[in-house]
Amino acid sequence: MANSLSIRAAVVSIALLLLFLGGWHIATRGTGPAANMSPEYARLMGATATQGKSAMPGPLDVGAKLWEHIKSPFYDKGPNDKGIGIQLGFSIARVLFGYVIAVAVAIPLGFLIGMSPLMSKALDPYIQILKPISPLAWMPLALYTIKDSNTSAIFVIFICALWPMLINTAFGVAAVRREWVNVARTLEVGTVRRAFTVILPAAAPTILTGMRISIGIAWLVIVAAEMLVGGTGIGYFVWNEWNNLSITNVIIAILVIGLVGMILDQILARFTRMVTFPE
Amino acid sequence: MSNDKFISIEGIAKRYPNPAGGSTAVFEDLWLSMKRGEFSCVIGHSGCGKTTVLNILAGLDEPSEGAVIVDGQAIEGPSLDRAVIFQSHALLPWRTVMGNVAFAVSSKWRNWKAEQVREQAQKFIDLVGLTGSEHKRPSELSGGMKQRVGIARALSITPKMMLMDEPFSALDALTRGTLQDEVRRICLETGQTTFMITHDVDEAIYLADKIILMTNGPGAVLAEILENPLPKNRARIDIHRHPHYYGLRNHIIDFLVSRSKTFAQTVTGRDPRHVPVVRPALPEPAIINEPAA
């Protein structure tokens, strides 16, 4: 039953993809040579004008370009011409850097907030005000104080990844079932051991859910941040190719951004499943 | 300290503030003592404050007034000497059966090696008849098996006292019977002092040496302490044949049906420090120690 359902779903998915690619191809294909144009003018204008071709690349153009990228993802021909693999590497490194720092701050702080009603009340107004600020709004301030554009991008990732993890950790820790805490109390388990043996495993699914939301947001934000700071990264790549008017490369970048985002999300989803316990 | 007052509840009260101001007392000025090795059962209607008393005994909750003395020492918070079997079994769902019991063992003996901890845990898993299920998680166990893990966990730390909050109320009659037998056997073998809450009259008669009757709240009081007249070697299957069985049973049921509501208003000259000890027998219950005037 479930098996046949997934087979049917796969068939529908593939059909939709073919439909989309077909529609795309038809919408962007050439309409044949345009009449009487001087050859010199035609060369100047390119296929868009001479062949009635759309300025939008078709799926075949994108496919061909993609193949080029896949063949040599890591070439480096100066600051404005690096392989897409290198650019992705820069972006992923920044995201992981900022994310790991955010984890290191959010989880202990979330524990504190979740375990102490005093800290929870005291820090609440700050969290409420800081949380809705667009991470990019921090960018000028970060560039001004940190001065280094790379570190500023990492800082922005840190800021945007912080809140979901902080809030989920605090909530998960505060919501640990009273009876589990009572078990630890009757066994005279000390605070530190209790935090690691009871509260952490009990709150882990909620914490991991926060971490999953955070990695998603971090990956959304890195593209915008790199467009602003420039230099390297997939966001910069998109901006640079837009300036080169290479829509093909922009489309490829979009595709790759989606793929990497999905992979990051799936990794966290797997971790979440590992710590989830049935009751 | 004297064995007569291994546990001594001395004038405890528990009050909760009212939303409208003032406070409601769940109970006031509650006195009770238990002997070493004695099995006491508390019976009373829902909400009268049984769990509150048990939590205070466990050290999980603090009385608004009064104190509890265990073995000559006032209770200050939970202790490994007093094991609790929770009504909802309270197993840690991310740990296996072995993991749950081992958690208790390693909490008591912090510097034991893993092998030693495992051995001790295994001993008590075997005792409650869960051999072979060590590596199952609580979600893979039946209700009765979960309750057994809770019992094994409580016993594995060899406490001086067991506190049980309606440990069998969620179980079917058959499983309940088996577990009652096991708990009784274990308690007799290990000489545990046990304090148990129940709603089940037959369970109290089968297990308890003393049955404590608690009136309805708010302002609940201990009405009587019934001494169980049935012989120590009673068996679950034939307690109802004992000549004193129905006298005792009717006495408890009468109390639950009518006297628990009216007791506080109708009985005067009650001394909370000396709850009357009653030994119901044929044909009428006789009071064997008059409350001190």
Ligand SMILES: Nc1ncnc2c1ncn2[C@@H]1O[C@H](COP(=O)(O)OP(=O)(O)OP(=O)(O)O)[C@@H](O)[C@H]1O
């Ligand atoms: N946090 C609280 N705030 C206010 N009232 C409370 C609180 N906790 C318990 N109570 C009150 O204390 C009384 C006794 O509660 P308790 O849980 O001890 O009852 P119980 O005798 O164990 O009942 P049951 O048999 O249903 O388990 C109840 O009437 C309840 O309303």
Ligand SMILES: [Mg+2]
């Ligand atoms: Mg209760």
